[in-house]
Amino acid sequence: MSTPAVTTPSRWRALTHHHLFWPVAVLIALLLVNVPFTPDFFAIRMTDGHLYGNLVSIVLFGSPLILVAVGMTLVIATGGIDLSVGAVVAITGALTCSYISDQADQNALAGVFLAMGIGLVAAVVCGLWNGFLVARMGIQPIIATLIIMVAGRGVAQLITDGQIITINSEPYKLIGGGYWLTLPFSIFIVAAVVAVTVALTRRTALGLLVESVGGNAEASRLVGIRSRRIKIMVYMFCALCAGIAGLMISSNTSAADGNNAGLWIELDAILAVVIGGTSLLGGRFSIGGTVIGALVIQTLTTTIYTIGVPTQTNLVFKAAVVIVVCLLQSPKFRAKVLGAKGRARTTAPAEPTTPADAAPKMEVSR
């Protein structure tokens, strides 16, 4: 993440000030790192009518994370956080798989749909509970969602009776492991969820109201925004996204593992949101940024794998990324370490007329 020289000021600056610039730059850099090690990294092959290639698999393996992170983005934008998504992933997978495994015909479409419905309803109920604790009871989000984070995995294991339930259902397999129109089916699901989320937030006024609640809760109350309702909705949506991710994960492995499904996905999701430029303090959010953030995390994993670094160092790299991103976003750090230079640059665009500054706080560079 080096700062490139400023050559053509205005256009370059407009570009670097775009809120997606740094996440995209990091993503591209990470992808390029692979090329010297795997020259055909970007190659995409067609085998048996399916597309294969590193880019496809990054999106495929990153799908559940993107889903969870998209839901998490809205929660974080309201100034909250949801630690329970991993547990919700496990519960949804467990419920759905255990229902399917009880069916006489595991391939019956009706049964599969009903199973998925049950799983998703359970997920939404978890979200409702979180939202209720946060918005109605006024409990801090980090604490309120801790409850399901702790108890949820127990519930998931209770559903699966501590076993790993394996199923053999072709229709269900499609969600996380199947192909459609040469591409993995889960990519379509992710695309649909992202599109729906963007439409839901930007085509309606939901996005504006969420950003307002997260940006200034008291002002929002005084303009008459029903912030409780919005918060509950957002937690339910986040849980729904986690539920879909749970379906995907269990479908991909054709198994429900109450203990390990979605383990640590909440942390990855929060990380993806932060990398994507949404502040943990709430307010402005960017769904696009989050998707890219999730892809960055997945690409990091893939890269470590392809360049031959032992895979076990994955977590160390991830820690480094977390620290670097957070330090660069910390105004204190920029002031202290980047010193006067950093400060001079931060003050410059503070002129009220710079339209690029309408972008959220993703000025990682400065």
Added chain:
Amino acid sequence: MSATTKTPAAARGRTASKPAQASAAARLLGDRRLPVLVTAGLFLAMYIGGLSRYQNYGFGEPQVFLNLFIDNGYLLVAAVGATFVIMSGGIDLSVGSLIGFTTMFTAWLVERQGLPLLLVIPLALGVGAFGGFLMGYVIHNFEIQPFIVTLAGLFLFRGLCLVISKESISISDSTVSSMAQTRVSLGLGELSIGALVALVVVAAAFYILHYTRFGRRVYAIGGNEQSALLMGLPLGGTKIAVYTVSGFCSALAGLLFMLYIQAGDPLHAVGMELDAIAAVVIGGTLLTGGSGYVLGTLFGVLVLGLIKSIIQFEGTLSSWWTKIATGVLLCAFILIQRAMTARKQT
């Protein structure tokens, strides 16, 4: 972690300035010791319940009680560290990873590098404390949320575990096994070294929190960080020290865990930070900071341990009920805390 502590003092004062003829119930709710008493009562009730139900299976043996300490000593130490952090209004997610890392680190040094245990122990403790110090330094100096910084710590230490080895390393060192098997007789039963160390840690934490300036500063910062600053207390030093203490305790817990399991494993203690935090909360420490007792944490750990042993005694109940019961208790205590803080607001 200070959203609810920022209640305008004026609003709080206004309700308080009404004649304070509070009802008995309200007075009880206002007593800071209430959560600890509730937890202690809960522990007693569970213990008595266990006695009446499993009397014939030897639940009444004093050793069953003492085993709670033997089996949960490491958790107790980790929870004491978490108590410091939570009391100051922060949170530490790196506890589990640091425990896992310590088991790997010591196992590797002792088994693979052949270093004597007596040298490895201070080294491991030093690494843990330094890790905590670094996190505290970043949290304070760059004003990044503790949640994120300790999340990075979580990844880092778990990653370092795997870097050391992907496989578990069992320890055959004679010092370790003899230490692990040493039992100190108490007349009624016996305790392991780990359990004794844990009890010493609790006593030391109690002393530090109540009888040193550092301990009182932890309470003050958790109570109201802004005030603490205006009162001229060294905010930064205290915060960094709190995370250092937590790192040290996690490393110590890791050593105890290694003694208990006699192996290092990269996946040891995954998610134990949640158990530690749950024990602290169930022990009555306010997650927003400023209120709580390390004795409460002791009871919190004992309650969690007792749930495990009751489930063992029951035989038909499966292990996941532990998690569910923990979650339910956590929920109950969070709601009690909420009722207590709500009373002080308008």
Added chain:
Amino acid sequence: MAEPRPVLEMTGIVKEFPGVRALSGVDFRLFPGEIHALMGENGAGKSTLIKVLTGVHSLDGGTITLDGKAVRIGSPLEAQHAGVSTVYQEVNLCPNLSVAENIFIGREPTRAGRIQWKQIRKQAAEMVDRLGLDIDVTAPLSSYPLAVQQLVAIVRSVGHGDSDGEGSGTKVLVLDEPTSSLDRDEVLELFRLMRRLRDEGVAILFVSHFLDQIYEICDRMTVLRNGTLVGEHMVADLDQVGLIELMIGKALDQLEELHEHQLRSDVGETLVKAEGLGRTGGIAPFDLEIKKGEVLGLAGLLGSGRTELARLLFGADQPDSGKVTVAGKQVSMSAPNDAIGAGVAFCSENRKTEGLVPDLTVRENIILALQASRGWTRPIPASQRDELVAKYIKALDIRPANPEARVGQLSGGNQQKVLLARWLITQPKLLILDEPTRGIDVGAKAEIQKLVVSLSEDGMSVLYIAAELEEVLRLSHTIGVLRDRKLVAQLTNGPEITTSKILETIASGEHQ
């Protein structure tokens, strides 16, 4: 009192913030053994002066002399060591610790690192006792009402010199609005303690919005206005009317063009009616009627209850008593939603904390209230939205006229206009403006006042709050006068109503 030398002397104090000169060459002196009131309205520079003295702000010019020695005060801690202690309205103590510990924390007596609790309790009890207070020092601070907490804060401040060698004892005690949420008995208790400390030779700087309290307890006062010193007087030499005149000042010439303006004379029937509306600690129950197209001005000093009255009418605070009817229908007023639904709009005096969402753009801030009332499922169509926003940006001359600009980067006047636009777009029946002209430049001030006049002509009712009496007098059909959290009079504007008449009413607090 003929003190030879002041204990504190501040000369030519200058403090600038980006775009604002908060203090321009203010002189201030404080004598030992006196209680000195610092008076001034919003933006006069009171709190800036105090913050410079207590080390919260650094100086941009001028000198501070303490006990004849020039000092530099860089932080609150340095101020304490120099002998300047401060007790704020919001008590800066730790509510979770005991009284004794709050008095001692940071300088606990220890032996071999062990805190000597017995000694702390004994000394704290002695200190409390010596000042004639009846407080159980072992109880947690939060178990006491705010008034007692304030007394404890004072004990901590003045006790500073007793127990350690670092400080030289408190010479100057700053009490920043300590009485604003105390009841009468609590105030008396505080005053007793203040007199006691004064008699021991401590110089006390006292800030309060309650004129009666100033005249009851203070010996001398300094009045600031717009960042300059307008006078230092013995309290006995200056009556209340004179003081208020000094604080509020004379008409501003720049606004003369508005004098030409005729107020709309034919106000309609009653729009909003409040009966017995009140809130403990906010404002005493009041009756109020606002007619259609009427501008009701509220006159009163800062802290007189004018903001509290407005907030009750908007449902921003929950009333303890009374009811509100809008256009004949009773409105519950349990939340702003209810008031907004009934056609009431409210621009808070705290633009930053209660008005703007600084991260959002001008456009988003403008449409926020309208959007909130439509609910999230019915977004305002983009074309209609842009048209509305453009219209109001133009009508109110918001600069930069860029709907994409982040509102946090606009100047105060333009931010205020954005808030006005936000509410005008909802076409309210009653618009409540709480100090809309505070902290903005003169040009914007005049524009906003003209806007109020034209809104009233179009039939909108306005509740207008301003610190400057001329402003209220010029714009209002009726003037509600507040004093000490009470609505004391409602005057119908006319030739016989002058600023001095209002001043008298504020000063005497009498019903007409």
